Amino acid sequence: MASRNKFFQKSFVSIDQIKSAKQVSALFKEADKMRKNVESHKVFEPLKGMSVAVLFYQPSTRTFTSFVAAAKRLGAYVTSIHGMEQFSSVSKGETLEDTIRSIEQTTAADVIVIRHPDNNSSEVADSACSVPVVNAGSGKLEHPTQALLDLYTIYNKLKKTSGLNVVMVGDLLYGRTIKSLAKVLALVGGKKNKITFVSPKELAAPSDFVKELRKKVVLGEENSLSTKVLKEADVVYMTRVQKEWFEQAGRMDEYERLKDKFIMTRHMATQMKKKAIVMHPLPRVGEILREVDEDHRATYFEQMRSGLYVRMALLNMIIGG
Ligand code: NCD
Numbered sequence: 001m002a003s004r005n006k007f008f009q010k011s012f013v014s015i016d017q018i019k020s021a022k023q024v025s026a027l028f029k030e031a032d033k034m035r036k037n038v039e040s041h042k043v044f045e046p047l048k049g050m051s052v053a054v055l056f057y058q059p060s061t062r063t064f065t066s067f068v069a070a071a072k073r074l075g076a077y078v079t080s081i082h083g084m085e086q087f088s089s090v091s092k093g094e095t096l097e098d099t100i101r102s103i104e105q106t107t108a109a110d111v112i113v114i115r116h117p118d119n120n121s122s123e124v125a126d127s128a129c130s131v132p133v134v135n136a137g138s139g140k141l142e143h144p145t146q147a148l149l150d151l152y153t154i155y156n157k158l159k160k161t162s163g164l165n166v167v168m169v170g171d172l173l174y175g176r177t178i179k180s181l182a183k184v185l186a187l188v189g190g191k192k193n194k195i196t197f198v199s200p201k202e203l204a205a206p207s208d209f210v211k212e213l214r215k216k217v218v219l220g221e222e223n224s225l226s227t228k229v230l231k232e233a234d235v236v237y238m239t240r241v242q243k244e245w246f247e248q249a250g251r252m253d254e255y256e257r258l259k260d261k262f263i264m265t266r267h268m269a270t271q272m273k274k275k276a277i278v279m280h281p282l283p284r285v286g287e288i289l290r291e292v293d294e295d296h297r298a299t300y301f302e303q304m305r306s307g308l309y310v311r312m313a314l315l316n317m318i319i320g321g
Pocket of ligand 1: 062063137176239281282283
């Protein structure tokens with residue numbers, strides 16, 4: 001029997017679980033297949049008879065809908081709940097472990113997808129049930145499927161995953177997407193990849209994270225999105241200042257002061273290389289002006305569609321085999 005793919009029947013809670021560029025290529029190959037199927041409206045339902053539960057404890061537009069759409073397109077039975085924190089027994093005080101155990105039972109889930117504000121929520125969920133768990137965003141640290149769809153987008157647009165200068169801008173302290181993306185860029189390109197962090201000092205990436213990353217990639221840190229930084233970039237990855245964490249900490253005055261520090265304008269985009277791209281995990285709340293949408297470098301809409309293909313690929317590799 002052909003050997004199973006590395007994701008088969010395994011939880012995917014952290015980007016650190018991906019150990020080789022080969023594993024990423026295998027996933028991208030599968031995502032390409034999914035793209036072809038979707039584009040040709042082909043009915044392809046390898047997960048028929050399987051059950052997928054999608055549980056979100058934090059707001060989401062893209063990640064939620066693309067996971068649900070991915071599971072449905074692959075033919076699975078899907079139970080999807082948005083607003084878990086409000087509408088499930090969590091509001092009565094149920095623990096995450098008990099909720100996960102319950103959902104596994106009530107839906108006969110073969111895989112559980114979870115988004116949750118706690119950093120270790122996916123690990124907790126994983127230890128509470130006997131089926132694979134997929135992390136759809138946990139706390140301030142991890143968003144592994146976003147990292148894969150981001151890299152898949154970069155690969156499709158620039159035709160390479162190493163020899164890149166990726167400029168990450170905005171809230172590098174609370175933002176989770178940049179942390180997972182930085183790690184996967186380090187894995188696939190090592191020191192051939194440069195990552196340039198641009199943030200106000202209050203929103204700089206955590207120092208332990210920076211220290212680890214510096215061992216694996218070439219790392220630059222800037223406090224302004226200058227012409228020089230723009231000119232040298234292959235990718236400018238903008239992010240939103242994460243209002244919810246400021247709200248929680250009662251620091252809304254600081255949020256107001258920081259939220260508009262870095263704004264991508266059309267003029268700035270045109271200073272980038274012709275082939276460079278502007279990305280954003282979205283939602284944007286002012287950090288990329290609408291006028292940038294007209295520039296051919298704007299890739300954030302395409303980036304969303306990558307989410308459907310990559311999540312289809314991942315679910316199929318985990319429970320389809
Ligand atoms: C991101 C997230 O939830 O971390 N959104 C997403 O999944 N595309 C980014 C954000 O909310 O700013």
